[in-house]
Amino acid sequence: MSLERRSLEGTIAVDAEAVSSASRRARLATFTRMIRYTVIRLVALFFTVVAGVYLTILIANMGGYVDQIRRAQIRETIDLAASEDPALRLMPEEERTRIIEERVRLAEARLRLDQPFFVRSFYYLRDALTLNLGFAERLVSDSGSKQVRLVITERLPPTLVLFGTSNLLLFFTAIIAALNLSRRYGSRWDKLVMAMAPTSAAPGWFYGLFLILIFAAALRLLPFGGMVEAPPPDNPVLYARSLLKHMVLPVSATLMSALFFSTYSWRTFFLIFSSEDYVEMAKAKGLPNRMIERRYVLRPTLPNIITSFALMLISLWTGAIILETVFNWPGLGRLYFRAIGLYDTPVIVAIAVVYAYLLGLTLFLLDFLYALVDPRVRVGEGRGGRA
Amino acid sequence: MSMFWSNAKRLREYPTAMIGLTIIIALAVMSIVTLVVIPYGEAVRLWRGGAAVWSDSPKNAWPLWYDWLKREKMPRTIVVDSRDPAVEKVVEATGRDTVDVTMDLEFDYPYDGFPPELTLFLTSTYRERRPHVSLKWITPDGREIRVASLTPTRSDSYRFTQDRTLQRRLGRGRVEELLFAVPEREPLVALNGPYTLHVEGLLFEEDATLDAKLVVYGVVHGLAGTDHLRRDLLIALLWGTPVAMAFGLLAAAGTTLTTMCIAATAVWFGGLVDATAQRIVGVVMVLPVLPILIMIGTFYSRSIWVMLGTVILLSIFGASILSYRAIFMQVRTLPYVEAAQAYGASNPRIVFRYLVPRVLPMIVPNLVILVPGFVFLEAALAVLGLGDPVLPTWGKVIQNANVEGALFKGYYYWILQPAALLMLAGFAFAMVGFALDRVFNPRLREL
Numbered sequence: 001m002s003l004e005r006r007s008l009e010g011t012i013a014v015d016a017e018a019v020s021s022a023s024r025r026a027r028l029a030t031f032t033r034m035i036r037y038t039v040i041r042l043v044a045l046f047f048t049v050v051a052g053v054y055l056t057i058l059i060a061n062m063g064g065y066v067d068q069i070r071r072a073q074i075r076e077t078i079d080l081a082a083s084e085d086p087a088l089r090l091m092p093e094e095e096r097t098r099i100i101e102e103r104v105r106l107a108e109a110r111l112r113l114d115q116p117f118f119v120r121s122f123y124y125l126r127d128a129l130t131l132n133l134g135f136a137e138r139l140v141s142d143s144g145s146k147q148v149r150l151v152i153t154e155r156l157p158p159t160l161v162l163f164g165t166s167n168l169l170l171f172f173t174a175i176i177a178a179l180n181l182s183r184r185y186g187s188r189w190d191k192l193v194m195a196m197a198p199t200s201a202a203p204g205w206f207y208g209l210f211l212i213l214i215f216a217a218a219l220r221l222l223p224f225g226g227m228v229e230a231p232p233p234d235n236p237v238l239y240a241r242s243l244l245k246h247m248v249l250p251v252s253a254t255l256m257s258a259l260f261f262s263t264y265s266w267r268t269f270f271l272i273f274s275s276e277d278y279v280e281m282a283k284a285k286g287l288p289n290r291m292i293e294r295r296y297v298l299r300p301t302l303p304n305i306i307t308s309f310a311l312m313l314i315s316l317w318t319g320a321i322i323l324e325t326v327f328n329w330p331g332l333g334r335l336y337f338r339a340i341g342l343y344d345t346p347v348i349v350a351i352a353v354v355y356a357y358l359l360g361l362t363l364f365l366l367d368f369l370y371a372l373v374d375p376r377v378r379v380g381e382g383r384g385g386r387a
Numbered sequence: 388m389s390m391f392w393s394n395a396k397r398l399r400e401y402p403t404a405m406i407g408l409t410i411i412i413a414l415a416v417m418s419i420v421t422l423v424v425i426p427y428g429e430a431v432r433l434w435r436g437g438a439a440v441w442s443d444s445p446k447n448a449w450p451l452w453y454d455w456l457k458r459e460k461m462p463r464t465i466v467v468d469s470r471d472p473a474v475e476k477v478v479e480a481t482g483r484d485t486v487d488v489t490m491d492l493e494f495d496y497p498y499d500g501f502p503p504e505l506t507l508f509l510t511s512t513y514r515e516r517r518p519h520v521s522l523k524w525i526t527p528d529g530r531e532i533r534v535a536s537l538t539p540t541r542s543d544s545y546r547f548t549q550d551r552t553l554q555r556r557l558g559r560g561r562v563e564e565l566l567f568a569v570p571e572r573e574p575l576v577a578l579n580g581p582y583t584l585h586v587e588g589l590l591f592e593e594d595a596t597l598d599a600k601l602v603v604y605g606v607v608h609g610l611a612g613t614d615h616l617r618r619d620l621l622i623a624l625l626w627g628t629p630v631a632m633a634f635g636l637l638a639a640a641g642t643t644l645t646t647m648c649i650a651a652t653a654v655w656f657g658g659l660v661d662a663t664a665q666r667i668v669g670v671v672m673v674l675p676v677l678p679i680l681i682m683i684g685t686f687y688s689r690s691i692w693v694m695l696g697t698v699i700l701l702s703i704f705g706a707s708i709l710s711y712r713a714i715f716m717q718v719r720t721l722p723y724v725e726a727a728q729a730y731g732a733s734n735p736r737i738v739f740r741y742l743v744p745r746v747l748p749m750i751v752p753n754l755v756i757l758v759p760g761f762v763f764l765e766a767a768l769a770v771l772g773l774g775d776p777v778l779p780t781w782g783k784v785i786q787n788a789n790v791e792g793a794l795f796k797g798y799y800y801w802i803l804q805p806a807a808l809l810m811l812a813g814f815a816f817a818m819v820g821f822a823l824d825r826v827f828n829p830r831l832r833e834l
Contacts, residue, residue: 048666052673059679062686195403198817201759202810205767209785209794209802217794224795311706321677322767326789336678337771340685348682355675363672 034371041367049360050129053353057124060349067113067120069343074107124349133350138342139335148350152332158227159320159331162247166254167312174259175305178266179293185271193263200261205322208253212326215249222249225328250327273301302373310366391748397826404822410815418629430626434618434779441617442544445503445604450612450620450800459499462577464605467492469586469598480593488518488588492601495581496527501564504604505547507584509539509597516591520599523587524566527580532557532566534584612800614784615791623779624804630691630780631762631812638695638761642702643754649703650711651742654719655734664708671704677767684773691775694768698761707753711746718745752827756820759813766809781805 061067082088082100091099108114112123127134133148141151181190216224223229228242273279279296298305320333328334332351339347398404425433433440443466454461469476469490477489511518522534522545535550537543547553547562557565560575567582568575588597611620653664676698683697718724719742727741768774769782770789788794788801 044669048669049673051670055670055674056679060682060686062683066686198403198407198814198821201763201813201817203763203767205770206763206806206809209789209806213794213799213802217797217799321681322770325771336681340681341772343685348678352675352678352682355678356673359673359675363669 037371038368042364045360045364045367048363049356050125052356052360053128054121054125056352056356057121057128057349060345060352061117061121061124066343066345067117070111070345071108071113074111074113075104078103078107128349128353131353133353134346136339136344136347138344139339139347148346151335151347152350152354155330155332155335158329159324159333161243162250162324162329162331163254163320165247166251169251170255170258170262171309171312173255174262174266177259177263178270179297181263181267182270182274183289183293185267190267193260193267196260197264199256200258202257203322204250204254204257205326207256208250208323208326211249211253211256222246225326227330250323250329253323253327269301269304270297273297303370306366306369306373310362310369313362391751394748394826395823398819398822401822401825403818407815407818407822410811411819414628414632414812414815417625418632421625422629425622425625430622430779431777433622434626435777436618437616441613441619442506442508443602444613444617444619445606445608446613446617447615447796447798447801448503448605448608448613449798450804451607451610453612453800454607460497461606462496462498462500462502462603464608465494465496465603466600467494467584468600470600484591484593486590486593486595488586488590488597490586490588490599492584492586492599493581494583494601494603496567496577496603497579499577500606501561501567501575501577502603503563503606504602505563505566506602506604507545507547507586508600508602509537509543509545510600511539511541511543511588511590511595511597513541513590513592513595516595518591518595518597519589520597521587523585525583525585526566527578527582528570530570531585611804612798614787614801620784620801620804623784624781624808626779627781627784627805627808628812630775630778631765631809634691634695634765635758635762635812635816638698638702638764639754639757641695641699642705643707643750643757645699645703646705646708647711647746647750648739648743650708651715651738651746653708654712654715655738655742661712664704667704668706668708671701672706674701676701680768681771681773684768684771689773689776691765691778691780694765694773694775698764711750714746714749715742718742721745749827752820752823755816755823758816758820762809762812762816781809 078100082096082103088096088099105114112120126132131149133152135146136148136151139151140146141154143150143154145151177193181187181193184190212224215222223246225246227246228239233239233242274292274297276296279292282292282296320331321336322333323329324331324333325337332354336348336351339351398408443464445464448464449461451463454463467474469492474493475491477487479487479489481487507522509520517538517540519536519538521536524532524534526532533556534547534553535545537545539545547566550562554562560568564575567577569578584601586599588599590597609619609621611624613619649664653661679701680694680697684694687693724737724741727737732741765774765780766782766785769780770786772786772790774780774783774786782805784805785802788798788805791798791801793799793801
């Protein structure tokens with residue numbers, strides 16, 4: 001936005017005051033339009049996220065099926081406690097059953113299991129949306145808390161470190177490489193990338209297995225998995241070194257599985273855009289290559305680049321589960337996997353909700369960035385705004 | 388459609404596509420052969436059979452091809468059974484109620500190295516009194532080693548390794564190594580030649596019988612090796628092929644076709660239908676697919692077909708609906724659709740006979756490119772421990788290996804073979820898909 005405007009202001013040096021007041025007014029109009037657009041999208045996305053979270057809750061509870069498991073668990077625990085209680089053992093059979101039934105009823109009422117699932121699902125939805133995530137049934141955070149919020153927030157940073165690093169690296173490497181390739185397409189490198197593109201059919205965890213085989217099992221150069229050595233070093237420098245050492249394999253696995261394909265598709269994309277007439281025109285004018293790339297190729301493709309970046313973020317969130325399991329990375333994905341193994345419903349639902357929120361947030365961010373870079377949104381589509 | 392075939396023929400210009408096609412055809416043939424040779428029930432029985440089926444094969448044995456790579460000759464499994472007519476078995480009544488059974492379980496041992504395990508399976512019939520069995524090991528150089536005296540039950544096994552007394556008698560080292568080694572030489576070297584296990588049984592009932600089966604377990608076994616439960620991995624690798632192909636193809640075809648039909652319907656009816664479809668796409672985009680799949684796998688059913696159904700359901704309203712929508716928006720305005728409308732074609736007829744067939748050839752590359760993703764998704768679910776509970780698949784072999792620490796212990800074959808097959812299948816479809824994409828999208832072809 002600023003780039004274009006600056007060049008505009010630079011070239012047309014007419015009555016400075018008139019231009020500045022006009023541009024101020026235009027800026028204000030643009031601003032209100034963008035606010036309105038953002039608010040509308042935000043409301044729409046909110047409802048989308050609510051629907052998504054509700055669906056997730058329904059699935060996570062299997063339409064009430066999980067509650068049967070919970071009821072059975074409650075009964076079993078109470079029965080067991082009763083059989084070990086000397087005071088109850090001496091009571092007559094009837095009295096004992098009555099007490100046990102009463103306790104089961106109370107425990108179920110505490111978890112709202114006495115209400116129909118349909119009603120309860122809305123309580124779940126409210127709790128989920130307000131991030132009132134409750135207490136885990138089995139899992140405990142490293143600090144010893146059973147609060148799901150703490151269990152999850154503890155696991156978020158490792159995931160962010162690993163996947164943030166690998167995906168940012170992947171994204172920028174791919175775009176820079178693609179720009180270079182599109183500049184001299186048909187070269188040997190170009191052909192190599194094209195030939196290698198199908199290797200991206202295999203996901204990161206799959207390459208991870210091979211990398212572990214070669215670098216951890218056979219060569220014993222790098223660790224099999226985990227995030228830092230045990231015990232974690234106290235010295236921050238050593239800690240960082242250990243972390244980096246553990247990150248090499250998972251990051252390379254992600255890169256191996258996606259780099260060639262993304263480079264290939266970006267290259268094709270840039271090539272298509274650089275065969276547009278206005279680029280030819282710019283070339284004919286004799287503009288330097290860098291400028292053509294920046295203004296005539298990258299600028300119009302910016303919305304697409306942002307879209308793909310957001311989509312990549314989405315796949316980042318959900319793709320973590322298997323890679324983290326394979327590499328024993330103590331992140332959100334592995335937590336999810338463990339929660340599932342332990343049937344820890346609150347944690348499972350909470351993570352799914354967090355995922356849904358993160359996806360919704362990503363989509364919103366995408367919309368907002370779109371509004372910033374897409375002139376159709378900025379100028380107001382179909383409203384006769386300035387072209 | 389004729390354009391479709393002429394385009395498909397252009398595939399021949401792409402060598403990668405031809406390689407990919409060859410691999411796909413080979414895998415398809417392999418699937419069919421597997422389904423015929425090892426039917427479903429048989430595969431499940433073998434894979435779930437346990438000790439009853441697999442007692443004769445070694446634990447974690449390398450595949451035979453490993454032997455070809457190595458200079459030494461690696462020990463293979465040797466089974467000598469007294470029920471085999473070639474084995475000498477003498478039955479002699481010695482008293483009123485006593486019967487002597489002598490068996491010489493002979494075998495040749497031409498290998499370098501030592502077997503990992505040695506087991507004698509004894510089966511006998513009797514009413515009350517158990518037979519008495521004594522074992523003697525005769526090496527090629529004529530040494531006779533007293534092994535053990537036993538009173539086996541009806542179906543019993545004697546594991547040489549676990550016999551403490553024998554171990555003490557032989558001295559330091561592993562029992563198998565000491566039984567097969569050249570005496571008094573360091574390091575231990577296997578002595579090649581004919582070995583005999585002399586089994587002498589004393590039966591205390593007239594009609595009692597005794598049979599013995601000696602299994603000298605190998606270091607290499609079968610074309611694909613064995614896992615920690617002695618199962619032959621070849622079965623899993625073979626059966627993984629049709630499962631992977633079916634899962635990949637059905638999921639890819641199911642999702643693309645339904646998505647396309649929904650996009651066509653939404654575009655044709657427009658208005659509220661279109662808006663609803665788009666809203667649903669928005670909601671589904673927020674749904675975390677893999678976590679949901681995992682939840683269904685844990686809480687509900689791990690059957691591969693339930694998973695397949697869920698995958699299709701979740702991808703029907705995927706983001707790809709938007710790109711199909713864009714295509715149908717163009718197709719809808721074409722004159723032949725207008726003509727159909729003019730002669731009074733019904734709405735379903737226009738959608739399914741006019742709109743969908745027009746776009747059908749265009750989705751072929753898309754469909755093929757989607758296949759590897761689903762093949763790997765099945766493997767991924769299996770690696771997470773959510774594989775089909777009965778069927779052996781590639782992913783489950785990898786999961787077993789991972790859980791048993793195959794990489795750490797150095798059983799590389801265990802992971803390498805299923806991974807190689809997965810890669811082969813995935814890359815084959817990807818290569819064909821990429822070529823198809825270039826053929827069908829002329830804009831890409833020029834580049």
